[in-house]
Amino acid sequence: MSVESPLFWPAKFEGDTLFVLDETLLPEKIRYVKVKNVAQAVKVIRDMKTRAFGQFLVVLSAFLLVLASNKKSNDKVLVAQLEAAALALNKSRPTFPFAEVTSMVVGWAKKCLAEGVDVKSSLEKNIQGFLMAIRGRRLERVRKLAEALKSHASILTHCNVSGELAMAVAICKAEGKELKVFATETRPYFQGAKLTAWELRAVGVHITLVADNAVATLLSQGKVNAVVIGSDRNCANGDIANKIGSYQIAVVAKEFGVPVYVLTQPSKGIATGQDIPIEIRDEKELLVFQGRRIAPKGVKGFYPGFDVVFSELITQAIPINVQ
Amino acid sequence: MLHGNFHSSFFALLKEQKIKTAFVLEGRPGLEGAKILCAQLLKQRIQPVLIADNMAGFCFLQGHIKQAWIAYQEDQGESLLCVIGSLIVSILAKRHKVAVKAFPAAKKSAATASQANIFYFAGKRVAAKGVKGFVPLTESVSKNYLTEIYL
Numbered sequence: 001m002s003v004e005s006p007l008f009w010p011a012k013f014e015g016d017t018l019f020v021l022d023e024t025l026l027p028e029k030i031r032y033v034k035v036k037n038v039a040q041a042v043k044v045i046r047d048m049k050t051r052a053f054g055q056f057l058v059v060l061s062a063f064l065l066v067l068a069s070n071k072k073s074n075d076k077v078l079v080a081q082l083e084a085a086a087l088a089l090n091k092s093r094p095t096f097p098f099a100e101v102t103s104m105v106v107g108w109a110k111k112c113l114a115e116g117v118d119v120k121s122s123l124e125k126n127i128q129g130f131l132m133a134i135r136g137r138r139l140e141r142v143r144k145l146a147e148a149l150k151s152h153a154s155i156l157t158h159c160n161v162s163g164e165l166a167m168a169v170a171i172c173k174a175e176g177k178e179l180k181v182f183a184t185e186t187r188p189y190f191q192g193a194k195l196t197a198w199e200l201r202a203v204g205v206h207i208t209l210v211a212d213n214a215v216a217t218l219l220s221q222g223k224v225n226a227v228v229i230g231s232d233r234n235c236a237n238g239d240i241a242n243k244i245g246s247y248q249i250a251v252v253a254k255e256f257g258v259p260v261y262v263l264t265q266p267s268k269g270i271a272t273g274q275d276i277p278i279e280i281r282d283e284k285e286l287l288v289f290q291g292r293r294i295a296p297k298g299v300k301g302f303y304p305g306f307d308v309v310f311s312e313l314i315t316q317a318i319p320i321n322v323q
Numbered sequence: 324m325l326h327g328n329f330h331s332s333f334f335a336l337l338k339e340q341k342i343k344t345a346f347v348l349e350g351r352p353g354l355e356g357a358k359i360l361c362a363q364l365l366k367q368r369i370q371p372v373l374i375a376d377n378m379a380g381f382c383f384l385q386g387h388i389k390q391a392w393i394a395y396q397e398d399q400g401e402s403l404l405c406v407i408g409s410l411i412v413s414i415l416a417k418r419h420k421v422a423v424k425a426f427p428a429a430k431k432s433a434a435t436a437s438q439a440n441i442f443y444f445a446g447k448r449v450a451a452k453g454v455k456g457f458v459p460l461t462e463s464v465s466k467n468y469l470t471e472i473y474l
Binding site for chain 2 (some may be wrong): 210212
């Protein structure tokens, strides 16, 4: 992979501290937030300093923080600390399936305890190995996406696909495929305007920013021939949850016969999209921008954070290999 | 759900229909929904609930929307010229079997705005540098999507 977006792997361990890329400051500043304990890990997730894949990286790394801070306790106490960490992380943002990851880690720890194996060293090895495996599988998925994108593709994307779209189009470009990308600005946090536009520009791709409400014009006028989005949660029946706005894009794409490609992490943890709890965030995040209200006093706001996109609206899932 | 810059006579119609609450799309890039339409509704004692332009689908899916209104600027024969975002609302309404009604707009807007309009939000730059912008301000909505057109 010649070009790796900083958003592909937005957290790194140095010593006993996790450094998490503060995506809210991009593209003006590339700054990493220091995370030293589970409470701080929960805060960076809840405050949306990181999102999408970055959150999973933080969740897994939070267990490494627990292990690093545990100097003298016996294994039984350590497992209790890991269970408490899992509980706090699971509650941080309701739409994400953090419990699928945390239960796996706690399960490893309990197995070690039952078998009399040193919990700390075994768990460290397991988590590091798992992270490396995920990294390799995500790179594989980037290559799959690059294969799916045809020359002269005009792609519409929404929010940010954690570096994978930028890396896929960089591969396409290197292979001589001509591509262009339209990115929605993605209100209210502008991940499209700030993150996607920035990372695609960095790889030299023709990128055009549009308002979230311009999608139907693009699709109805044939300016776009592929939609590419990520997914924050996947269901056994193929439904997904992704950033708010994904549903209406998929509906409009279907209306105009434009294929929708979704990067997925197959999971049987939840049956259908209707079972996904959708996070409703504070109306202030919508009504107030950098300290200024955008609407008169007395106006209420409603801010659902995610949409469910039903499998019938998805043309092709591009899954990460979870075997 | 309301979208667009409606003629002033529209609000009497809403009062007549005893509408108490309306979801309003903020209306990028100028935020006319957030600024103008919300203020007009407050004057009529109708509670505006502001949503971002990408939240309409969620509201339809959850069954929050009982009727949708869009403002049109020109009758083009088989379609109406409306403010950008009206086509999404109309397609969603069709999918969710919600009536879409079109009412005359207060004024006609330009077809497009300069790309700089999408780089800023409430006066602050939000877009990465070096990108291009495409800023349509109007779009055609086929009459096939519409339930009723007011003259």
